[in-house]
Amino acid sequence: MKYIIAIIKPHRLEEVLSELDREEIYLKTVSEVLGCGRQKGITEVYRGVKEVGNLLRKVKLEIAVNDEYAERTVAAIKRGAREGEIGDGKIFMLDLKDCIRIRTDERGKEAIG
Amino acid sequence: MDKIVASDVVWVLISTALVMMMTPMLAFFYGGLVRKKNVLSVLMQCMVILCLVSVQWILYGYSISFGPDKGGLIGGLDWLGLAGVGIEPHDTYFNTVPHQLFMAFQMMFAVITPALIIGAFVERIKFSGFLPFTLLWATLVYDPLAHWVWAKDGWLASMGALDFAGGTVIHINAGVAALVFILMLGKRQGGERHYAPHNLPFAVLGAGMLWFGWFGFNAGSAGAAGGLAVSAFINTNTAAAAAGLTWMLLDWAMNKVPTMLGVATGLVAGLVAVTPAAGYVTPLSALVIGALAGIVCFLFVTKVKAKFGYDDSLDVFGVHGIGGIVGALATGLFATKGINAAGNDGLFYGNANQLLVQFITTVVAIGYSAVMTAILFKIVDKLVGMRVEQRDENIGLDLTQHGETGYTLHE
Numbered sequence: 001m002k003y004i005i006a007i008i009k010p011h012r013l014e015e016v017l018s019e020l021d022r023e024e025i026y027l028k029t030v031s032e033v034l035g036c037g038r039q040k041g042i043t044e045v046y047r048g049v050k051e052v053g054n055l056l057r058k059v060k061l062e063i064a065v066n067d068e069y070a071e072r073t074v075a076a077i078k079r080g081a082r083e084g085e086i087g088d089g090k091i092f093m094l095d096l097k098d099c100i101r102i103r104t105d106e107r108g109k110e111a112i113g
Numbered sequence: 114m115d116k117i118v119a120s121d122v123v124w125v126l127i128s129t130a131l132v133m134m135m136t137p138m139l140a141f142f143y144g145g146l147v148r149k150k151n152v153l154s155v156l157m158q159c160m161v162i163l164c165l166v167s168v169q170w171i172l173y174g175y176s177i178s179f180g181p182d183k184g185g186l187i188g189g190l191d192w193l194g195l196a197g198v199g200i201e202p203h204d205t206y207f208n209t210v211p212h213q214l215f216m217a218f219q220m221m222f223a224v225i226t227p228a229l230i231i232g233a234f235v236e237r238i239k240f241s242g243f244l245p246f247t248l249l250w251a252t253l254v255y256d257p258l259a260h261w262v263w264a265k266d267g268w269l270a271s272m273g274a275l276d277f278a279g280g281t282v283i284h285i286n287a288g289v290a291a292l293v294f295i296l297m298l299g300k301r302q303g304g305e306r307h308y309a310p311h312n313l314p315f316a317v318l319g320a321g322m323l324w325f326g327w328f329g330f331n332a333g334s335a336g337a338a339g340g341l342a343v344s345a346f347i348n349t350n351t352a353a354a355a356a357g358l359t360w361m362l363l364d365w366a367m368n369k370v371p372t373m374l375g376v377a378t379g380l381v382a383g384l385v386a387v388t389p390a391a392g393y394v395t396p397l398s399a400l401v402i403g404a405l406a407g408i409v410c411f412l413f414v415t416k417v418k419a420k421f422g423y424d425d426s427l428d429v430f431g432v433h434g435i436g437g438i439v440g441a442l443a444t445g446l447f448a449t450k451g452i453n454a455a456g457n458d459g460l461f462y463g464n465a466n467q468l469l470v471q472f473i474t475t476v477v478a479i480g481y482s483a484v485m486t487a488i489l490f491k492i493v494d495k496l497v498g499m500r501v502e503q504r505d506e507n508i509g510l511d512l513t514q515h516g517e518t519g520y521t522l523h524e
Contacts, residue, residue, distance in 0.1 A: 011507040014303050032522055057522060 001096035001112060002070040006061045007035060008081040008089040013059050016080030023076045025069060027112070029062040037087070058089065064096055064112055117202060118209040120338040125210050125218055128333025132221035135326035136163045136228050142319025142377075143232050146427050149311040150509025151236045152519040158243060162228045165244070166251050170220040171195055174251065178259040179206065179219065185268030188260050205265045207336035218333060219259070226255050226283045232427030233291035234499075236301050237506050240514040242499040246489060254290065254485045258282050258478060274474040275448055275456055275467070277345065278334035280389025280440040285478045288434020290486040291425065297490050298499055300424035302506050313373060320377035324353050327384045331391040344452055345391040349384065352403030356383025359407025367415070378432060382410035385436035390444040393456040398447035406439045438475055445471030 008016060013030070020028065034055035065073050074091055082088055101111040140159030144152045166174065173193050180188030192198050200211040207215040227247050234243075261269040262282050269281075276282060310316060331349040335342035360379020365371040386406030387399050394402070414431040425431055445468035448459035458464040493499060500506075505513035512518060 011504070011509070014507065034522055 001099060001108065002065055002067060002073075003094040003096040004061075004063045004065065004070065004073050004077075005092040005094070006063075006077045006081070006089065007033070007058050007091075008061065008077070009083070009087060010057055010059045012081045012083070012088075016061065016077055019076040019080035020063075020073070023069075023072045025063065025065065025073050025076065027063065031060050031062075033058050033060045037090070056087070064099055066109055066112055116209065117211065118337070121207070121209040121336070122211065122214060124338035124342060125207060125214050125333060125336065128329035129214065129218045129221055131326045131329025132218070132225065132333065133163075135221070135323055135330065136160075136225050138319045138322035138326060139225065139228055139231075140319070141315045142323060142381075143235065143316075143427055145312040145315025145317075145319060146232075146310040146374075147235050148308055148509070149520055150511055150518075152311065152511065153517055154240070154510035154514055155231060155235055157240070157515055158231045159228050161244070162231075162247055163224050165248060166224040166227065167220060169248060169251055170216075170223050174223055174256055175216050175219065177252070178223070178256045179216075179264045182260075182264060182266035185266055185271060186260070187257055188264060209337055215336075219263075222279055222283060222330075223251060223255055223259070226279075226287050227251050229283070229287035229429060229433055230291045230294060232429040233294045233425060234298055235426050236510065237298065237500055238510075239498055239501050240510075242493050242497045245497060246493045246499070249489045249493065250290065250486065253489065254482055255282070255286065258286055258481060261477075262474070269474050269477065272473070273457060273467070273470050275393055275444050275471065276389045276441065276474070277392040277444075278331045278388045280385070280437045280444070281474055281478045284385045284388060284433040284437030285441060285475060286437075286482045288430045288432070288437055289479050289482040291429035292423070292434060293483050293486040294490060295423050295425055295430070297487065297494075301426065302503060310374065317373060317377050320381055324380060324384060327353070327388075331388060335392055341392055341453060347396050348387055348391045348394060348399035351396050351399040352383040352387030352406070353380045354383070355400045355403030356380055356386070356407035356410075359383075359404045360411050363408065363411045378414065378428065379407050379411070382406045382432045382436040385433050386440035386443065388437070389440045390447060393444060393448035393453050393459075395447075395449065395452060398443075398449075402440060402443045402447065405443060406436045409439050410436050438479075441471050441475045441478075442468070445469075
């Protein structure tokens with residue numbers, strides 16, 4: 001199991017969601033966040049909204065998947081989020097130790113699906 | 114020379130200020146209904162129309178709308194820059210208040226009419242296209258139509274059309290223009306996803322304050338502080354209440370729950386429909402007009418729009434266009450000289466001809482508004498472009514058109 005965290009530009013969210021839908025990856029958590037990368041938030045007009053200091057407005061996606069879905073998820077996020085410009089964002093992939101579905105007490109592979 | 118009556122001056126001054134307030138309140142009504150990345154663009158469009166048309170009206174708008182008639186079609190240029198429009202009352206237009214006050218009262222109507230159209234093109238229009246379109250539309254669509262219906266010797270007025278406070282000139286006109294605009298501009302990106310209004314309390318604040326402002330709109334159109342103003346005031350309140358209730362019950366019956374947005378939309382539909390009738394009908398007729406508007410507009414907004422799939426983003430056509438048509442025709446049914454001797458009787462009071470006149474006026478308004486809006490859209494679209502790039506639409510108009518955002522995430 002993998003835990004995938006992606007930081008993307010807010011206006012690419014629609015595209016990323018469509019790409020994930022196409023890959024039949026429906027489970028995700030989305031939040032609005034502030035952050036900056038190596039460029040310390042240097043940006044051209046329209047690229048982002050600075051809010052606090054150099055922090056730009058971003059969207060964070062968190063998706064837990066079984067191993068066979070991991071690369072497809074990454075590819076879908078890349079397709080949706082990439083503009084080929086500074087600030088397109090990053091994807092982090094972590095090994096996921098366990099997953100528990102609260103309602104049924106299922107664990108692991110079963111619980112993710 | 115007519116004499117100035119102080120009480121009338123006070124009432125029309127207050128009414129003018131009330132109608133002015135409706136444009137910023139419309140901004141909140143519309144602004145609350147869009148996504149948060151576009152809220153400022155809507156507020157901006159409303160506020161800029163307030164500035165733009167106020168200037169246009171003083172320079173030449175009032176003159177071509179209400180200036181000395183040229184063949185029933187347009188006002189002359191005699192009153193450019195308010196030349197000759199002084200403190201002395203005009204003999205026809207609100208003849209107990211200064212002529213300039215009548216001019217200012219009409220200015221606020223000229224302002225809000227193009228602002229109503231904004232609901233059609235929110236979230237996807239270029240500000241640089243919106244601005245020239247608005248100026249052209251105010252000049253070539255609103256001003257002539259206002260002349261036809263309201264000016265002394267305007268051709269529709271001479272025919273006996275009854276439009277107390279602007280059902281035809283304002284609501285049908287703006288509603289039809291909105292529909293044409295929607296069809297030419299196309300849907301918003303990602304229209305298949307449902308976008309929830311980003312701030313319903315704003316929308317309800319806007320709707321509530323529109324109701325308040327509408328007392329100036331309708332009761333102010335009596336032009337004097339007398340019985341007619343009171344009659345229009347009560348009719349306005351009654352129709353809004355009836356339509357709000359009707360919409361709520363329909364919502365409840367068809368969609369399982371009564372919604373706040375439904376009540377807000379419904380009451381506005383009632384206000385729209387009673388506008389042409391406000392000074393000509395009894396309170397019970399206003400009740401029926403409000404309920405009718407609630408039913409017909411509800412069906413348009415929930416059924417007809419879904420069937421045809423046009424993106425009337427904030428239901429300008431469904432509420433103002435359709436509500437305006439309901440009101441204009443209902444005036445031909447329910448009008449009575451018992452309320453206003455200067456008006457006429459409608460079909461239910463034995464004068465079928467009034468309904469015919471109302472019908473002709475409605476058709477003329479629809480036709481003129483539709484054709485002219487389409488032509489102006491084409492011209493501005495060719496010269497400057499009307500629609501933003503897809504990327505800009507995704508980012509939002511606040512940031513791409515105005516370089517600002519309405520809300521912060523932290524602090």
